[in-house]
Amino acid sequence: MLLQEFVPLSDSVSYHISQHSWRRGMSNFFIEKVPFSFSTSNEYAQFCIDLMRCFKQDSHPLSVLEVGSGLGLLAKKIISKYESEWPDQPIQFTLSEYSDAVTEGLKSLDFVHESPNVSCETCDITRPNFSKDYDLMLLTYIWDVLPCTILEFDNGNCYEWLVSASISDELIIQDTTSMPFKTLGAAQIKQLLNGTIPDQYLALLSRIAENIHYQWKRQPFDTSQAKYAGLLQELQKKSEKHQQSFFMNYSDSLLDSLDACIKQFQGDFVLLCHDFAHTRPLQGQSVEHTIGRFGLCQFYNIPFYLIKAFCENRGLQCITSQYKDSDNQIAIISSYTDETIVNNFKALLSKKEPGMNSYEVAQLYLNDDITTANESALTEDEKSDYYLLFCKAKHYFKREQYNDCLTCLDLLINDYGKAALSAFVLASKALRKLKFQKEALELLSQVDDTSYDAIALEKVFIYAEMADKAMMQESIESYFRKDLKSFIY
Numbered sequence: 001m002l003l004q005e006f007v008p009l010s011d012s013v014s015y016h017i018s019q020h021s022w023r024r025g026m027s028n029f030f031i032e033k034v035p036f037s038f039s040t041s042n043e044y045a046q047f048c049i050d051l052m053r054c055f056k057q058d059s060h061p062l063s064v065l066e067v068g069s070g071l072g073l074l075a076k077k078i079i080s081k082y083e084s085e086w087p088d089q090p091i092q093f094t095l096s097e098y099s100d101a102v103t104e105g106l107k108s109l110d111f112v113h114e115s116p117n118v119s120c121e122t123c124d125i126t127r128p129n130f131s132k133d134y135d136l137m138l139l140t141y142i143w144d145v146l147p148c149t150i151l152e153f154d155n156g157n158c159y160e161w162l163v164s165a166s167i168s169d170e171l172i173i174q175d176t177t178s179m180p181f182k183t184l185g186a187a188q189i190k191q192l193l194n195g196t197i198p199d200q201y202l203a204l205l206s207r208i209a210e211n212i213h214y215q216w217k218r219q220p221f222d223t224s225q226a227k228y229a230g231l232l233q234e235l236q237k238k239s240e241k242h243q244q245s246f247f248m249n250y251s252d253s254l255l256d257s258l259d260a261c262i263k264q265f266q267g268d269f270v271l272l273c274h275d276f277a278h279t280r281p282l283q284g285q286s287v288e289h290t291i292g293r294f295g296l297c298q299f300y301n302i303p304f305y306l307i308k309a310f311c312e313n314r315g316l317q318c319i320t321s322q323y324k325d326s327d328n329q330i331a332i333i334s335s336y337t338d339e340t341i342v343n344n345f346k347a348l349l350s351k352k353e354p355g356m357n358s359y360e361v362a363q364l365y366l367n368d369d370i371t372t373a374n375e376s377a378l379t380e381d382e383k384s385d386y387y388l389l390f391c392k393a394k395h396y397f398k399r400e401q402y403n404d405c406l407t408c409l410d411l412l413i414n415d416y417g418k419a420a421l422s423a424f425v426l427a428s429k430a431l432r433k434l435k436f437q438k439e440a441l442e443l444l445s446q447v448d449d450t451s452y453d454a455i456a457l458e459k460v461f462i463y464a465e466m467a468d469k470a471m472m473q474e475s476i477e478s479y480f481r482k483d484l485k486s487f488i489y
């Protein structure tokens with residue numbers, strides 16, 4: 001059954017599903033295995049402090065805006081590091097999210113309402129409206145969720161890629177989110193996907209998404225009709241001259257938002273953009289190279305070389321990292337022309353890709369190939385990385401070293417609080433192995449995110465082990481009847 005005719009990527013079912021999945025909150029990262037450990041890490045917070053050192057004047061406290069703060073995890077770490085680095089110059093830090101409802105959630109965070117220098121506001125990056133001037137703006141994996149079109153430059157010709165979606169006529173999905181279970185057939189699934197997906201069906205998205213088939217086709221694209229025609233025609237000429245072919249995501253929304261932000265700054269400014277990105281056109285050799293997929297979540301590869309050309313036209317610096325074989329890159333956009341400052345930016349971006357050291361040690365833990373020497377070379381910030389600590393905890397769990405496993409998970413839970421969903425689940429399993437069922441229940445009672453099935457299931461197992469039939473039944477019922485409430489994202 002056809003779900004959708006050929007349309008641009010940003011109008012597609014796959015884009016629609018991916019956007020809606022974020023309404024599931026933090027659990028979306030764990031359900032779809034979206035990496036988040038580096039962008040919320042102490043190491044990246046230190047990177048932000050190192051960046052501030054590149055341009056900060058001695059006695060001038062900085063005013064910082066973070067776009068798309070999510071759960072505020074990175075903001076909290078940056079503020080704490082800034083306070084130790086410059087204790088007599090309080091940072092002015094603004095966290096933001098793009099809807100009022102989500103911004104309200106940020107306001108309730110302890111570190112936000114306890115500090116007079118920390119504030120929250122709603123900021124839709126596509127329509128920025130700053131309430132004050134900022135020295136630094138942080139955009140971490142924001143651009144790569146904005147709507148875009150996939151373009152292909154092929155020896156001077158330009159094409160737009162369109163996508164269509166279909167499901168099997170026989171597809172049946174059991175809706176187990178309420179009792180009695182309901183059966184959704186192909187027609188009902190089509191209807192569901194074509195509207196605004198109600199909260200109660202968000203949990204089904206992963207299973208539905210696995211069954212959608214996509215087809216792609218290209219059609220000629222007239223670059224002269226595009227809003228940023230000049231930039232595209234430059235690329236088209238290069239592709240013709242060098243007989244090059246490459247794929248690239250083009251987003252009016254992104255370029256408009258960058259333009260609007262730049263116009264709002266009154267003094268010198270720096271934008272730190274960490275994204276899923278290509279730094280050279282030839283890195284995009286197929287449609288698949290332009291999209292990053294984690295389960296049903298999609299991220300659109302940002303052409304940093306296009307952003308660079310956009311900035312050069314406006315007399316701005318845009319310096320990008322060139323991390324080898326990596327889809328994650330960093331761009332520093334700024335109005336500074338001072339040579340020392342520009343060189344400081346370049347030096348910062350020429351260091352080894354941040355996050356790599358802890359990632360490499362995490363792989364050793366996963367492969368049970370670790371010696372103490374491997375880990376002792378890491379900095380304290382690197383050692384506190386979520387992915388590393390979680391891999392370490394899994395390694396100890398496998399070796400039945402449950403106390404060591406719990407030590408790693410305690411560190412994560414202290415650092416990430418309720419957001420450390422996978423750590424809560426593994427800690428409960430370790431406590432159960434040690435026959436501390438009551439303690440496991442107490443631990444899980446701290447988590448109120450009902451969208452992460454694994455937590456609810458853990459409770460079922462605990463009551464089963466305690467031979468408490470009544471509570472086991474209650475927890476099975478609450479697992480199936482769970483009500484998806486509104487979430488942070």
Ligand SMILES: C[S@@+](CC[C@H](N)C(=O)[O-])C[C@H]1O[C@@H](n2cnc3c(N)ncnc32)[C@H](O)[C@@H]1O
Binds near residue numbers: 145489
């Ligand atoms: C992939 S998450 C990244 C969250 C966080 N910065 C991190 O790195 O973990 C994408 C974020 O972009 C935010 N977002 C999506 N569209 C946005 C828009 N138009 N303006 C501002 N933020 C947006 C979402 O709410 C979400 O917080």
